[in-house]
Amino acid sequence: MKIFNAKQIYEADKFTIKKQQISSDELMERVAIQIFNWLHLRLQGAPVKIHLFCGIGNNGGDGVAVARHLQEHGYHIHVHIVNYSDKRSDDFLLNLNRLKDRKIWPNFINSDSEFPEISNEDIVIDAIFGIGLNRNPDAWVVKLIQNINASNAFVLGVDIPSGLFTDRAVEIKEGVVRASYVLSFQTPKLVFFLPETGIYSNQWEILDIGIDPEYLMNTAVDYDLIGKHEVLPLYIPREKFSHKGTYGHALIVGGSYGKIGSVQLASKACLLTGSGLVTAYLPKCGYIPMQTALPEVMIITDEDEKNISTINFEISPNVIGIGIGLSTVKNTQKAFEEFLKKNTLPLVIDADGINILSENKSFLKLLPAQTILTPHPKELERLIGSWKDDFDKLKKAKAFSKKYDCVLVLKGAHTITLYNNKGYINTTGNPGMATAGSGDVLTGIITGLIAQGYSTETAAVFGVYLHGKAGDIAVENYGYQALIASTISDAIGDAFIDLFKAPNPVPEQEEPIEE
Numbered sequence: 244m245k246i247f248n249a250k251q252i253y254e255a256d257k258f259t260i261k262k263q264q265i266s267s268d269e270l271m272e273r274v275a276i277q278i279f280n281w282l283h284l285r286l287q288g289a290p291v292k293i294h295l296f297c298g299i300g301n302n303g304g305d306g307v308a309v310a311r312h313l314q315e316h317g318y319h320i321h322v323h324i325v326n327y328s329d330k331r332s333d334d335f336l337l338n339l340n341r342l343k344d345r346k347i348w349p350n351f352i353n354s355d356s357e358f359p360e361i362s363n364e365d366i367v368i369d370a371i372f373g374i375g376l377n378r379n380p381d382a383w384v385v386k387l388i389q390n391i392n393a394s395n396a397f398v399l400g401v402d403i404p405s406g407l408f409t410d411r412a413v414e415i416k417e418g419v420v421r422a423s424y425v426l427s428f429q430t431p432k433l434v435f436f437l438p439e440t441g442i443y444s445n446q447w448e449i450l451d452i453g454i455d456p457e458y459l460m461n462t463a464v465d466y467d468l469i470g471k472h473e474v475l476p477l478y479i480p481r482e483k484f485s486h487k488g489t490y491g492h493a494l495i496v497g498g499s500y501g502k503i504g505s506v507q508l509a510s511k512a513c514l515l516t517g518s519g520l521v522t523a524y525l526p527k528c529g530y531i532p533m534q535t536a537l538p539e540v541m542i543i544t545d546e547d548e549k550n551i552s553t554i555n556f557e558i559s560p561n562v563i564g565i566g567i568g569l570s571t572v573k574n575t576q577k578a579f580e581e582f583l584k585k586n587t588l589p590l591v592i593d594a595d596g597i598n599i600l601s602e603n604k605s606f607l608k609l610l611p612a613q614t615i616l617t618p619h620p621k622e623l624e625r626l627i628g629s630w631k632d633d634f635d636k637l638k639k640a641k642a643f644s645k646k647y648d649c650v651l652v653l654k655g656a657h658t659i660t661l662y663n664n665k666g667y668i669n670t671t672g673n674p675g676m677a678t679a680g681s682g683d684v685l686t687g688i689i690t691g692l693i694a695q696g697y698s699t700e701t702a703a704v705f706g707v708y709l710h711g712k713a714g715d716i717a718v719e720n721y722g723y724q725a726l727i728a729s730t731i732s733d734a735i736g737d738a739f740i741d742l743f744k745a746p747n748p749v750p751e752q753e754e755p756i757e758e
C-alpha cells in the first residue's frame with residue numbers, strides 16, 4: 244500500500260473532486276459517514292457521553308459533520324469548537340451551520356476558556372488538527388490536548404492524532420493527542436510507523452473514502468507499506484523437477500567463543516527459508532556444538548579456536564551472510580577486510596560485521612553492489628552517525644544507502660528497508676520479537692532467500708516480512724514474554740504457508756447509513 248504525503252493527499256482530494264464531479268463538502272460527508280458507521284457499529288446506541296473536539300479547518304469540519312450524524316441517531320454529544328484561528332474553512336462553516344440548524348450550540352473554547360471535564364468512561368473524538376497542521380499549536384491548545392490526554396477516556400483520532408505533523412517530527416511532545424484508535428483516510432501516514440511518533444496512535448485503520456483510483460495508481464511515493472498483498476507476487480514457487488542445487492548454497496560466516504549460538508540461529512533460519520545448502524564458517528570452538536545442533540548444516544572451521552582469523556573456503560556459495568556473533572577483535576577485523584577485498588558474492592551483513600564497517604569506514608567501498616546491511620538502531624548510529632529525529636534518520640540513511648549502493652534494513656517495530664531512495668515499511672512483527680537472537684534469524688532468512696534466486700532488494704523486503712510473520716504466528720502459542728529466537732525460526736514454514744491462506748471474511752456491518 245502506498246503512503247502518500249500531505250501534499251499528495253491534497254492533490255488526491257482535488258483530483259477526485261474534479262473527476263467524480265462532487266463538491267468538497269460531499270467528500271467530507273463521505274468521511275463523516277464512514278466515521279459515524281464505525282462508531283455506531285461498536286456503540287449500538289449506547290448512552291455514553293461523546294465529546295467532539297473540533298478545530299476550525301476541514302479536520303474540525305469532519306468532526307462537526309460526525310456530530311450531526313451522532314445526534315440524529317440519538318447519541319449524547321458535547322461539541323467543543325477549538326477556536327484556534329479565525330480562518331475557518333468553508334466546509335467547516337457549512338457543517339457548523341447544519342448543526343446550528345438542528346439547534347445544537349457548540350461550546351466554543353478560546354485561550355481563556357475553562358476546559359470541559361472529561362471522565363474516564365466518556366469517548367473523545369479528536370478532530371482538532373488533521374494533516375493541515377503546519378506550525379506548533381498555541382500554548383493553550385497544548386494545554387487542552389494535555390487535558391484530553393490526562394482523561395484516560397477512549398480517544399478516537401480523526402485522520403491523524405492532533406498535534407502530529409504529517410511529514411515532519413514533533414517539536415512539542417506534550418502537545419500531541421494520544422489516540423486510542425485512529426481512523427485515517429485513504430492512506431496511512433508515515434508518522435504512524437516511526438518510533439518517535441508512532442506512539443501517539445495506538446492502533447489505526449484506513450477508511451476508504453473513494454479517492455480516485457487513477458490518482459492512487461499513477462502517483463509515485465517515497466514509502467510503501469508492506470503486507471501480504473505486496474509480498475505475495477514476490478514469491479518464487481518451487482519447481483517439480485528441481486534439486487537442492489536449484490536453491491543455492493548459502494555460507495554463514497560468524498561466531499566467536501560464547502557466541503556460536505548466533506550462527507546456529509542464522510544457519511537454521513537459512514535452511515528453513517529454503518536454501519538448498521547451508522555451510523557455516525566458524526572458529527574451531529563452534530564445530531561440535533554446531534554439528535550437534537544442526538546436522539543439515541555443513542561446517543568449515545577457522546584455524547583459530549575462539550575467533551575468526553582468516554576467511555578462506557574452497558566451496559562455491561552464491562551468497563554470504565556475515566557478521567553475527569563475530570566479535571570485533573583486531574584479528575577478525577583484519578580477516579574481514581581481506582575477505583571484502585577478494586569477495587564478489589552478494590553479502591548480507593549484520594551485527595559485528597556492521598560494527599567493523601563502522602570502525603573502518605574505508606571498508607565500505609569494498610562492498611559489492613546492493614550489499615544488505617541490517618542494523619538495529621544502535622548499530623545504525625555507529626554506521627551513519629546520530630540524528631536529530633526520525634525524519635533526519637531516514638534522510639541520512641537514504642543518503643548512506645545511495646552513497647554506498649547498499650540496501651539498508653533499519654530494524655525496529657516497523658522495520659524499514661531503504662534502497663534507491665525508496666522505503667518499504669514492514670507491517671508484521673510484535674514486541675515479543677525484542678529478544679536475543681531474533682536479528683540473527685532475520686539474517687538467515689534474508690541470506691536464504693538470496694540463495695534461492697531472490698534479488699537482494701526483494702530478499703530484504705520479503706525476508707523482513709516473513710520474519711515478522713513467523714513472530715506473529717509463534718506468539719499466538721507462546722505469548723510475548725516466552726517468544727524466543729528459535730521459536731520465531733520454527734515458525735518460518737508457517738509464515739510461508741500463511742501467504743496462501745485466504746483472508747478472514749469481513750463481518751457484516753449492521754445498519755450502516757448510506758451516503
Ligand SMILES: NC(=O)C1=CN([C@@H]2O[C@H](COP(=O)(O)OP(=O)(O)OC[C@H]3O[C@@H](n4cnc5c(N)ncnc54)[C@H](O)[C@@H]3O)[C@@H](O)[C@H]2O)[C@@H](O)CC1
Nearest residue numbers: 271300301302303372373374375376377378379380402428
Ligand atoms: N482525502 C482526505 O484525506 C480528506 C480529508 N479531510 C480532512 O481534512 C483535513 C485537513 O484539513 P485542513 O487542510 O483544513 O487542515 P486542518 O483541519 O488539519 O488544520 C486547520 C488549519 O489550521 C491552520 N493551522 C495549521 N497549524 C496551525 C496551528 N498550529 N495553529 C493554528 N492554526 C493552524 C492551517 O491553515 C490549517 O489549514 C484532513 O486531516 C481530514 O481530516 C476531509 O474533510 C476531506 C477528504
Ligand SMILES: Nc1ncnc2c1ncn2[C@@H]1O[C@H](COP(=O)(O)OP(=O)(O)O)[C@@H](O)[C@H]1O
Nearest residue numbers: 619654655656672673674677679680681682683
Ligand atoms: N517491538 C518490536 N516489534 C516488532 N519487531 C521487533 C520489535 N523489537 C524487535 N523486533 C525485531 O526483532 C529483531 C531484533 O534484531 P536485533 O536487535 O538485531 O536482535 P539480536 O541482535 O538479538 O539478534 C529485528 O528484526 C526487529 O525488527
Ligand SMILES: [K+]
Nearest residue numbers: 369372403405
Ligand atoms: K485529528
